[in-house]
Amino acid sequence: MFDDFLFRALIAGIGIALVTGPLGCFVVWRRLSFFGDTLAHSALLGVLLSVAFDLNISLTIFTVSSLIALLLLRLQKTTNLPSDALLGLLSHSSLAVGMVILGFLSFIRFDIMGVLFGDILSVNVNDLLAIWIGGAIILLVLWFIWKPLFASTVNYELAEAEGMNPERVNAIFTILLAALIAISIKMVGLLLITGMLIIPTTMARNLSNNPKQMVILSIIGGLLSVFIGLYTSFEINTSSGPTIVVVALILFILSLIGIKKRNYG
C-alpha cells in the first residue's frame, strides 16, 4: 500500500495537517505569521547545505531554522530595530544567501521549484517516518507547554507574575515551528508552509468561540484541504502543494459566510 505515491502523499498530508492546526493557532494568536515566513525562507539555506554536504535534509533544515530563530531572539535583545524589520532582514538575507550558494552548486541537479512549492508526490517512506515521528514529538511537546504558552499568549506579564516561564516556553515554541518547517518543506514547500499554518486557522477563527474549538476546527480545515486538494490535483493535474493551499483559501472564503451570519443574524 505504501508503494502507491498518492497514498503516501495522503498519509504525509494528514500528518502535517494534524500539526499545522494547533501550531497555526498560536502563530495567529501571537501574530507570528511573518516570523513563520522567515523561518521557512531560511529553510532554503538548510536544503542547500544538506545537498552540498550530503546531510539529512530534515535535520539540516531544523538546525538552520532553529539557529535563525535564536539569532532573531538575540538581535531583538541587542538592537533597537523593530521586530518586523529584523524579520525582513533575516528572511530575505537567508533567501538571498541560499540562492547565491545555489549558484556555486551548479554541478548538482537541483529542483528549486520542488523546494519552493513542495513536491508531495515525491514523498518517500523515510519522509513519512520523519513527518509522523517528528509530528508526534512536536504535538507531545506542545501538549506539555500548552498552559504556560497559552497564558503568556493572553498576557505575558500575568503569566510571568504567576510563576510561569514565558521566555522559556516562547523559545520552545519557536523551535517547534522550526521543526514543523523541517518536516513539511518537501510536501508543501517553503513559500507555502506559512499558508498551511495560517489559512485553515483563520477559517477556524471565523467559526469558533473558544480556543479548543478553534484548534479542532483548524485541524479539520487542514485535513479537508489536504483531502480535497490532493484529489483535485490528481484529477486536473495541477501541482499538489499550491492546490491544497487554494482549497484552504476556498474554505476560508466559505467561512466568511459563517461569520456574517454570526454577526448580523
Added chain:
Amino acid sequence: MTNNPNVLVKISNAGIQKSGKWLVKDVNLEIHRGKIVTIIGPNGSGKSTTAKIVLGLHKKIEGNVQTFTKKISYVPQKVSIDWTLPIRVLDFMVLTEDLKPQEINDALNLTGVDHLISRNLRDLSGGEFQRVLLARAIAKKPELLVLDEPVQGVDFAGEVALYGLIKKISEKLNCGILLISHDLHVVMSATDYVVCLNGHVCCSGTPVDVARDKHYKELFGEKSSQLLSIYEHDHDHVHTADGDIVKENV
C-alpha cells in the same frame, strides 16, 4: 533578613533605571499576610513599576527584593485580548491554574459576574471585564494578590462594593494584598498601610497618617485631605520635574 512568618514580600531600597532616568527609586515596603498595602500616587509616579518589582517582572533592578511565597495572583492594569483569540470567561478563569467548576462559579459569584461565564471576553464591558479579572485572581486562592487599579471602569457603587470585597478576601484567605490606586478616599477603609509614591516614597503609614502628611497634600491638593484634621510638619525638600529630591535651603 526577616524571620517574621507573616512577611510575604520585603523590598528594600528598590529602584529601577531606564536610559539613565530613575523610574522609581528607594522604595521600601513589606507585605504581610492578611494585610492590605495600598500604593497611591499621580500618573507616572512609578506605581505599576513598583508592583512589577514586587512581582519580579523587572530583571535589572537596584536594591533587594525577597519573596516568600509562590502562590501569587496578579491583576494587571491593562489586559487586551486580540480578536484572533476566541476566549470565554470560563477559559480565562483557568488560565494559570486548573480549578473545579464550583471554585470558578464561587469566585465569579463574589464579584457579581457569574452570569457571564460563557460570554466571550471581548464582548464584556470595561467594568464587567475588571470584575472577571478580579474573580480569576481570587479563584486561585493566592497568598499574595497584586491588584493594579482593579476597579477602573467600574461604576461608583460597584467600586465601593469591590473594595469591600477585597478587604473581605484578605481576611478570608489571609492573603497579603498590594493594591494600586490613584484615589485614597475610596480605598481608605479597606487599607492597612499606604505608600504614597512620586518617583520615590513620599510618605507612608496608616491611611490617616498619610492623608495628614504635607507631601500627600502637595501631590493631591489640599482638598483631598480636607475631611481629616490638618497636621503640619516641616518639609525639607522639594521635587524637580522628574521626581528627584532637592534639599531646600533651611
